[in-house]
Amino acid sequence: MARNREGLVLVLDVGPAMHSVLPDVEKACSMLLQKKLIYNKYDEVGIVVFGTEETGNELAREIGGYENVTVLRNIRVVDEVVAEHVKQLPRGTVAGDFLDALIVGMDMLIKMYGNAQKGKKRLCLITNAACPTKDPFEGTKDDQVSTIAMKMAAEGIKMESIVMRSNLNGDAHERVIEENDHLLNLFSSNAIAKTVNVESPLSLLGSLKTRRVAPVTLFRGDLEINPTMKIKVWVYKKVAEERLPTLKMYSDKAPPTDKFAKHEVKIDYDYKVTAESTEVIAPEERIKGFRYGRQVIPISPDQIETLKFKTDKGMKLLGFTEASNILRHYYMKDVNIVVPDPSKEKSVLAVSAIAREMKQTNMVAIVRCVWRNGQGNAVVGVLTPNVSERDDTPDSFYFNVLPFAEDVREFPFPSFNKLPSSWKPDEQQQAVADNLVKMLDLAPSAKEEVLKPDLTPNPVLQRFYEYLELKSKSTDAALPPMDETFKRLIEQDPELISNNKSIMDSFRGSFEVKENPKLKKASKRLLRDKPSGSDDEDNRMITYEPNENKIDMVGDANPIQDFEAMISRRDKTDWTEKAITQMKNLIVKLVENCTDDDEGDKALECVLALRKGCVLEQEPKQFNEFLNHLFELCQERKLSHLLKHFTSKKITLIPKSEAADSDVVDENAGDFTVKQEPMLES
């Protein structure tokens, strides 16, 4: 087996007590194998089940015993078959002995790899550990387990046990369970082993690490207290988002007969002077530019190199501060872990001393870090203690990035105390809320913490791999519905709800909400800048309120008011357009029917209103064109008294200074009549 490959044996309990959760075990294991097929396709996998009617393993054949343990698959490179296999686990009939099964698994690993491949051999046990184990031929169970564990440690076999107990019935098993837990603990203290206890199917899916990532240090070097006192540390990522695999683009251009077609797509970038031109600029003729206000500043690579901020690798302590000074929501990124260099015992001690004292006194450390030489920036972050609960694990720190001054936007928000009392809960409502917060409890002391991030799998990944599997069988497979198990993540737990039904009901009853009736759908957008829970007046930003009585026509009676109301309506974008068109029509009608000065005045007032509206709405063209048109009309009809009024009332075109879109320069706005006349006379 080449390096960097893993040999894994799944040791699965399929006894009767496990039947109800086996579908979830199958899901978890199949996900694990699917990911191996994609990311670690040279990894090798074997499967052992126990609790089966029959017995089928090498140890049973060679030395006898080891009943009800069946090797479903010997260790082989992961392939489609095993991914299928694991989805149809046999349903066993007897209560199996997990110790026997572990020994069988361990034996397989040792026979396969011998002493090589330390740390790349992994045993994964999934059981409810509720069935009694057999007594060994000699010595106690404790001795036996310690021996096995030591053997594992010596062989470099890692073990993880997932103990799934959702609904244990009766106390008959209590003694057995206690003993089994004790035995599993013995593994943990004697081998690289850990035990995860889960109660819900969702945690079961989350407990199995399905993606194997080789841990790589981000940094190895000194944590500098000052230039004379340094602690050797290694820094790893503690949290890093697992994403969907990066899918390649596919080309279907190659003819179907072309067997050697790669179907790959290459992305090419062309740099052109303008969008239209075909002239392509060679890479060396390009220069980088950065936006600075409205300018783009070109910077040559040399300039960048000589001028840029320079850093030296290292972690420097800036000081300690009270933990309460660092609010939790200031953490900016995924989290790193800072562990002492395992070969430096003194550094382990130094980290231990600081971490423990930090925890004791509620302090944290502020550090400045540059992970690599020449890294473009330094980060300031906070070290918080991670005091180990296990004796064999050194203490360490978590590292979180803190924001720089530029990263913070401080907006003031109204104090809750200053809000009108009608918006604040009264005592009775507060009591109801207290009750809800207390009783809708996801971390009851007697039971497992529900939805613990460490045990909650990503539903999107789960769904993708499920879909991938379906598609591999039939290309036009439909997207499967959301897995039932994941409902617990997306919706409230029906059991929790029904247990607290009265609390939920009284909360619903105490806090009535209703849609704001004043608000029309389309106007919501305009209100986006309202700071939060304040009413209209509370805001210094006055936004357009949609007109209460909807005006949708410019009528003859009050045309100007109608027009103004319409043009300021914001519930639809086309109101402006409509208002302007209707106003124009009305003006033309007035002008055409104009017999005396009264009518003429009304028309002029309308023109003035239209002008004002067009300035407000920045629609200069609409008005300017119309005014020219109106002018022609007056000339045609020989309405010279109206024309006179245009001048006397100083009706002008809308110039650039009033509306940027206008193509009329300021000087020409006033004398448009003069300009128009010769044209009309010709």
Added chain:
Amino acid sequence: MELDPDDVFRDEDEDPENEFFQEKEASKEFIVYLIDASPKMFSSTCPSEEKDKQESHFHIAVSCIAQSLKSHIINRSNDEIAICFFNTREKKNLQDLNGVYVFDVPERDCIDRPTARLIKEFDLIEESFDKDIGSQTGIVSDSRENSLYSALWVAQALLRKGSSKTADKRMFLFTNEDDPFGNMRISVKEDMTRTTLQRAKDAQDLGISIELLPLSHPDKQFNITLFYKDLIGLNSDELTEFMPSVGQKLEDMKDQLKKRVLAKRIAKRITFVICDGLSIELNGYALLRPAIPGSITWLDSTTNLPVKVERSYICTDTGAIMQDPIQRIQPYKNQNIMFTVEELSQVKRISTGHLRLLGFKPLSCLKDYHNLKPSTFLYPSDKEVIGSTRAFIALHRSMIQLERFAVAFYGGTTPPRLVALVAQDEIESDGGQVEPPGMNMIYLPYANDIRDIDELHSKPGVAAPRASEDQLKKASVLMRRLELKDFSVCQFANPALQRHYAILQAIALDENEVSETRDETLPDEEGMNRPAVVKAIENFKQSIYGDDPDEESDSGAKEKSRKRKAGNADDGKYDYIELAKTGKLKDLTVVELKTYLTANNLPLGGKKEVLITRILTHIGK
């Protein structure tokens, strides 16, 4: 990546598609700074930071704006701004109104994005102000001149630019005159007040908001009720809320402006489903997001004009140019499994975009490593759903009192995430609000995202060394000596960003020298060298390392750890020389290659081939 090949601000293993770190801000903002330049602004002073020195109100206003311009250019370079003085001797404005001067520099419109030149010249404005612009009271009773009215008119005309539907338009009015028409005859006063208020209302009706930044005299508080409460449209209830102590000190003013100049942008409108049949409305705000230098624009090096980047997809088999290929493939079980882009987005769509309450947990369940990206601040709104604020406040109080946080599922991100809602009580200091009241939404990792590193470093059956009582005591002294009192999280400017903009400014203005930027993130050497601190460090060191100070002794742990190294702790230990000889370096992953490069202090940039060549050159030496 090609477009942005060596983004200096990107960590090596940071994902390239970190778009969620930077909330896209679609709309832009138009701002007019209106500065009262009346003689009173020059004659009134406030005590400054430095002892015995007085600063004029005009100076305070101008320095605030200068600082604000700089932050515009860094954080929001799309915003367009204009600077307009009123009560001036000279006039400069399109309307040709007296007493109003729109300050500008060449190659820039009156209202436009800030430029390096604008910033530079505005920095020097106080030197040339008297000569070029001059101060002169512009409200004259007899001639009915009203410079405040004119200023509002000019500002409104400037703000005609841009559609009010997509942009925010604001005026910031700096003045120390709380009663501009105070010494007029009553009839004139009424008239002027009426017309000015109408002018302001007209502007507000156009969607322009007017914000007042009043400057108070040390002995006489700016009385907002005299005139300005009507101008900015405050009703009596809100008067108490209106900033009480603005304008006492320059720093306070800067702080105020900084807080107000960025429009409060709702990053997201969120429906919070508390239980079936009860949903309230929340607004999500991005109060913390990493500021980064703008993206790179490629320029033609001869003309310095932006080049148009054209991306084309080419089929490698036929060479044909493809239209945005929509099929994606994942090799799996010896076949290529096809997905359409639509199918992939369907996979990610597993719930509505709502925030669904699942339950509550004690705060101790929220671990320090439960974090992925910057949090989002939530504040309730009764705008659409009346009663939201009340329910929110009730939960908020209960959560603070019971020391619990809410766990919820949020469908509004990709992928949807489990989130922790941590209630934050309001924190106030002299300068105003430090932490707003509300809840912070913390994005939790999934099990898939959490790595078990502790396990890697545990040695079964071997107890890890733990600090002794004495060592703890020494550590305690050390920590007390090195305690940062009044530490505030965002007190450091980003040194690389500061440097970046200093370079840009220098190049933009053709200056030879880049102004020095100070790296505030370095340890305080002076403090570290105080004898008591040095002694505390020395004692701690002594307690850990004993008398053998320099070389960390590798004691018994060494051999074991070596073994572990060879085994599981380190995946990068290859015989590189052997691999290089046999030409097998290419079989290693980039990460493994980088392990070698890191170990030998070599640069890590470039493609795989480049890395291999670099290693070969190094080995060849």
